[in-house]
Amino acid sequence: MAAADLWIDGAPATAEGLARQALVNYGAYTSFAVDNGAVRGLDRHMARLVRSAEALFGEAVPEGEIRRQLRLALGDRPRGFARISLFSPDISPRTPDVEGRPSVMVGVFPPVAPLSGQPLRLQVQAYAREAADLKHVATFGLIRARRLARRDGFDDALLADADGRVSEGTLWNIGFLQGDTVVWPDAPMLAGVSQALIRDHLSEVGVGQTTRVIRVEDLPRFDGAFITNSATPACAVGAIDGHAYGDAGDRVARVAAAWALAAPQPV
Incomplete structure (x- = not known):
């Protein structure tokens, strides 16, 4: 990956x-696909960053500034996968109580x-996950869970x-199928942007x-399931542990179609 x-x-x-970023594992991020200079659910990603900054650092970065930095990092590329991270150069295990606007890192x-x-x-x-409502950078447990699986x-x-x-899941939300109904789990978790667009x-x-x-x-008791995240609007689940589900391809395609109805928002 080029430095730029x-x-x-x-x-x-x-x-x-x-x-x-490498030495202090404290921060938040969001990630999404950019296509033709636009993002589905971009307003939700921005709101997530504002909310996370207030919770973790005591001060948010204005949405307009985050968008400006995203446009700068994208340059003339109309497509890509972007990750926007928030971190503080002043917070460390020895100085955990520092508050103030975080720095913004954009990766394309x-x-x-x-x-x-x-x-x-x-x-x-x-x-x-610890602080399950936040999309934070403490991913050790998730990566380990995926490796073990x-x-x-x-x-x-x-x-x-x-x-x-x-x-x-480790990097995604899950929905279960009962006939023509999606059943979402009720538990502490990260409310995913793709999940929200599907629900809409x-x-x-x-x-x-x-x-x-x-x-x-x-x-x-369910007859199907699917996962969803920023990279994959909907992907069928064929089995969980020893239980296999039947073919739910048509219904999962309808879930993906629901996601596609969300209008892309210009960066």
């Missing part, structure tokens, strides 16, 4: 700036292809808390939805 693909506070990233990467092919096989793992022959891990409540438009594709507590023992 990483920017901090509106300038190409330096080794000093990147050192803080090649476009990420959505998941396709065979439905995913998921392994349930007992794990709940793949070691055991699965594609990824589905997370459940100590009480058996299903919440989310499901009725327009003839799909109902509800939210309720789903426990591990409830999983065989």
Whole structure:
């Protein structure tokens, strides 16, 4: 990756700036696909950054400034995958109480292809993210969960808390299918932007939805499932642990169609 693909506070990233990101694991981020200079749900990504900055640093970066830095990092590229991170050069384990506007790092990467092919096989793992409502940079547990799942022959891990409540995946939200209804888990989790866009438009594709507590023992009662995140609007789940689901391709395609109804917003 070329150095110019990483920017901090509106300038190409330096080794000093990147050192803080590498050595202090405190911050927040959001990521999304850019296509033809526009992003679906961009307003929600910006609101997420404002909310995260207020919660973690005590002061938000104005949305207009974040957008300006994103445009600068994109340059003349109409497509790509962007990650916007917030961090403080002054916060460390020795100085945890510093408050103030965080720095902004923007990374621009090649476009990420959505998941396709065979439905995913998921392994349930007992794990709940710390501060689950925030998209923060403490990803050790998520990466480890994914590694363990793949070691055991699965594609990824589905997370459940100590009480058996299903919440989310390592990098995605999950929805379950009962006929023509999507059932979303009710548990502490990150409210995903792609999940929100799907929820906004499901009725327009003839799909109902509800939210309720789903426990591990409830999983065989559904007739399908799908995952969703910024890179993959909807991908079918074929099995969770030892339970296999039937073909839900048509309904998952309708879920993806709901996501596509969200209008792209210019950067």
